[in-house]
Amino acid sequence: MGSEAGWVLPRQYRNLIDEHSAARSACGMFDISPLGKFRLQGNGAAQSLDSLLSNDITDCCDGHLQQTLLLRPDGVILDNITLCRESAGRFLLIGSASQADVTYNKLYKLFHGQSLEVVNLTDDYCAIALCGPESEKVFQQVQQLPDFPHPGEFRIFRHGGQRCFLTHAGLVAADSFELFCPASHGIDWFEQLMSKGAIPCGLRTREYLRIQRGRYDITRDSLGLTPKHVGLEKFCSVRKKYEGAQIMQQSTSPDGRLIALKCSEACPEIRIGSEVQNQEGQKVGTITVSAESPSDNKGVALAYVTHPHTRPGTHLHIISDGHAIPAMVADTTGS
Numbered sequence: 001m002g003s004e005a006g007w008v009l010p011r012q013y014r015n016l017i018d019e020h021s022a023a024r025s026a027c028g029m030f031d032i033s034p035l036g037k038f039r040l041q042g043n044g045a046a047q048s049l050d051s052l053l054s055n056d057i058t059d060c061c062d063g064h065l066q067q068t069l070l071l072r073p074d075g076v077i078l079d080n081i082t083l084c085r086e087s088a089g090r091f092l093l094i095g096s097a098s099q100a101d102v103t104y105n106k107l108y109k110l111f112h113g114q115s116l117e118v119v120n121l122t123d124d125y126c127a128i129a130l131c132g133p134e135s136e137k138v139f140q141q142v143q144q145l146p147d148f149p150h151p152g153e154f155r156i157f158r159h160g161g162q163r164c165f166l167t168h169a170g171l172v173a174a175d176s177f178e179l180f181c182p183a184s185h186g187i188d189w190f191e192q193l194m195s196k197g198a199i200p201c202g203l204r205t206r207e208y209l210r211i212q213r214g215r216y217d218i219t220r221d222s223l224g225l226t227p228k229h230v231g232l233e234k235f236c237s238v239r240k241k242y243e244g245a246q247i248m249q250q251s252t253s254p255d256g257r258l259i260a261l262k263c264s265e266a267c268p269e270i271r272i273g274s275e276v277q278n279q280e281g282q283k284v285g286t287i288t289v290s291a292e293s294p295s296d297n298k299g300v301a302l303a304y305v306t307h308p309h310t311r312p313g314t315h316l317h318i319i320s321d322g323h324a325i326p327a328m329v330a331d332t333t334g335s
Helices: 016-025 045-050 100-111 135-142 183-195 203-212
Strands: 002-004 007-009 028-031 036-042 064-071 077-087 090-095 116-120 125-131 154-159 162-167 177-182 199-201 256-266 275-277 283-292 298-306 315-320 323-329
Touching: 016 028, 016 199, 016 203, 028 183, 028 203, 036 045, 036 100, 045 090, 077 100, 077 162, 090 100, 090 177, 100 116, 125 135, 125 183, 135 177, 135 183, 177 183, 183 199, 203 283, 203 298, 256 283, 256 315, 283 315, 298 315, 298 323
Parallel strands: 028 199
Antiparallel strands: 002 007, 028 125, 036 090, 036 116, 064 077, 077 090, 125 177, 154 162, 162 177, 256 298, 256 323, 275 283, 275 315, 283 298, 315 323
C-alpha cells in the first residue's frame, strides 16, 4: 500500500508487467478517488470561474470538458483543473489530490454566498479510471450508454438510482476515461467492472503511465512551477484578466522546464529531489518524480532542468544514493 494526499491506495495489485499490459492492450482500472471534486452552481457561475481560471470558459460548451489552471497572483500553479460544464450555471471541477483543500477553500472564500453554491464532493464521490482499448467495451457491459463520450466530453447518467458522471479527460493515459459515482456505490462499481474484465492497477503503474506522457501532479513539489515551466501556456488565455494573468502575459521565459528522463540501464530506485548533472558533472536539474519500467527495470523520471539541457536526446546523469545513473531526455510529444 502507499499514501497519496492522506489517502491509502494499493501500490500494486499483482505484478507491474501484467498491470502495464492491461492498461496498454486491454482494460486497466485505477482508483483515482483522491482527486479533488467540486461543484459550483448558481447565477453567474460561468463569469465567476472565468475571472479566476486561466482558460476561456466561453470556449467550453455544455457537455464538454476544458483543461485550465488555477494560479497564484505570481503565476505559480496552484491546481491543474478539468472543468466540466453542465450549463452556464452549473460546473463540476476536478483538481489534483494534493491541492483539494486549497482549491476548495479558495473557491468557497471567493464565491460562496454570492448567489453561488460551492460544494466539496471529494469525500462524497468515488472515482475510477479505465485505460486501454477494451475499456469502453468493459464499461458498456455494466452500464449501457448509447452516447458514449468522445475525448473532451462527459456524460451524466443514473445507475442504481444514483447520479454519476463519465468523463473522457485522459487523466491517467491519453485513451483513459473516468467514472465518478457516489462513494457508497464505489465498491459495487469496482467489482462489477472487474467481473467484466477490468484489471485493477496500482499507484506504480499509474505513475509510470503518466511519466511516459511527461505528466504528473505539477502542484505537489516546492519548485514554484508556472505554466511556462511545464509547457501549459496553451491553457492560459491572452484575451482576458484572471488571477496570475499579468505574469503569464509577460514575454519573459523561465530558465528551464520540466522534462522526461529515461535511464539507459537498470538502476536502484531514484529518489525525489535527486540531482541531475550534465556530462561535465555540473548540476543542471532536480528530479521531481520517478518510477520503474515494468519490462526492463530501467528508471523513468521527470525533472526540472535548465536550458539548453532540455532537448530530447540530451545525455545527462541522475545522482541517487551515490550512484551516477546515465539517462537521456525523452521525447514525449507523441505520447
